[in-house]
Amino acid sequence: MGWLALALLTGLNLFNFIDRYVLPGAQPLIQKQFHANDAQMGLLTNAFFFVYMLAAPLTGWLGDRLPRKPLIVAGAVLWSVATLLTGVVHSYTALLIRHAIVGVGEATFSVFAPALLADYFPESARNRVYSLFYLTIPVGGAIGYILGGVLGQHYGWRAPFYVSAAPGLLIALLLWWLVEEAPRGQADRYAATWERNTLRGLFRNKLFWSATLGLATWTFAVGGLSAFLPTFFVRFGGDSVARAGLLAGAITVVAGIGGTALGGWLGQLWLRRNAGGLYLISAWGSLLxxxxxxxxxxxxxxxxxxxxxxxxLLLFLGTGPLNASIVNSVAAPVRSTAIALNLLTIHLLGDAFSPALIGLVSDHSSLRIGMSMTLFALVLSGGLLFLGGRLMNLAARAAA
Incomplete structure (x- = not known):
């Protein structure tokens, strides 16, 4: 049952990210139709993550008290329908509202799916599980870029939103019919200490916070890059919108699959020799x-x-290891709340404002200068994750 749940949840996560990245793929076309500047286009992503962040605390509270499967299905239906309805918007304001609504549906899935998977697999297997689950970030992002750029240029920017919406509804129904929810906490092996097992302890959980803040600064960089990479190719690479979407998609899928797979494998090897290995592979990825x-x-x-x-490729090395570290740093009674708090933090400090900030700097200088701010965020990410690796080694020695 665990592997079936992983397969269907991974499929849903794929279309979660396809729906999210169709917009950047078609962005130059949308920007032209609505006569929007770079700051306004960045605001679309900000609106999505603002609502996403507001929904996260409530979803975390619900996820620690109610069955997760129906909540996951409801979220998938909501974001798929909102994506479908994008085809009928005819103003920038309507597009902004639509993009915000998608954030509610995606917040539910992003909290409940990792928490549910943790109940099928023990801590020792979660790096591999989340490396597979989060392979959908680059693959979905790449497909979204390609759908947005290619279909948008040939059939109008509304077409890719119609195409990407339906599969999520189908997979949600299969999940409802075929998967039996695992008992909460059945796979946990680590001791349920005060820091890992209680809400108050969560706020003093150093392993959780070093991973969360390291991921937040990483997210600032990656969120800004993903929002403007196709546009950067158009302006500085001399590419058409369709070619820019294809290039961004090809880079994201090849580097994302390669980096996520390589990072999961290296993290597992490093973990055999160093308790902080999952943190360290993520740190080196950011810095390199x-x-x-x-x-x-x-x-x-x-x-x-x-x-x-x-x-x-280097940025994606930490995808599986870092998410496994976050889930492993807490116990089942507060796991959904912890994941929700993680999501709130990484987006509040990361990609909730980095696209708009990059767009604003770009409007006053150049897109090169705006996007270069992501490099400073990666320096902070590497430092925080090296600290997390050290803390994990200290915790392992204390438990020995």
Missing amino acids: AIPAGMLVFFGPRGLLFPAALVAE
């Missing part, structure tokens, strides 16, 4: 991506594509 990012923003045009590929 900085030189490649500098080449993307300020290097010659000929290096734009390969440098972006290398930067994204």
Whole structure:
């Protein structure tokens, strides 16, 4: 049952991210129709994450008290219908409202799905499980970019939203019919200490907060990059909207799959020798991506594509390990609340405002300068995650 649940939840997560990244793929076309500047386009992403963040605390509270499966299905239906209805908006304001509504549905899924998966698999297996589950971020992002850019250019920007909405509804129904929810906490093996098992303890849980803040600064960088990468290719690579979408999609899917798979494998190997291995692989990924990012923003045009590929591959190394670290840092009674608090924090400090900030700086200087702010965020991410690795090693020695 655990592997069936993983397969269906992974499928839902795929269309979660396809729906999210269709907009950046078609962004130049939408921007032209609604005569919007870069700051307004960044505000669309801000509206999504603002509502996403507001919904997260409530969903976490519900997830620790109610069955997760019906809540997951309801969220998937909501975001799929909202995506479908994008095709009937005819003003920037309506598009802004629609994008905000999608945030409610995606917040429920993003909290409940990882918490439910933790009840099927023990801590030792979760790095592999979440590496598979979060492979959908690059794959869904790539497909979203491609659908948005290619279908948008040939059939109008509304077409990709129609195409991406229906599969999420179908998978949600299969989940409802086929999956039996696991008893809460059945797979946990770690001791349920005060820091791991209570809401008050969560706020003093150093392992949780080092991973969460490290992920927040990483999210600032990745959220800003994902919102403007196709537009950057159009402006500085000389590409058409369709080609920019294809390039961004190709980079994201190749680097994302490669980086997530490689990071999960290396993290598992490192974990055998070092209790903080999952934190450390994530830290090195953030720091090593900085030189490649500098080449993307300020290097010659000929290096734009390969440098972006290398930067994204390194950034995705920590996808599975870091999410497994967050889930493993807390026990089942507060796990949904912890994931909700993590989501609130990473988006509040990360991509809830980084696209709008990048757009604002771009409007007053250039998109190169705006996007280069992501490099400073990666420095902070690496430092916080190295701290988390040290704390994990200290905790392991104390428990030995």
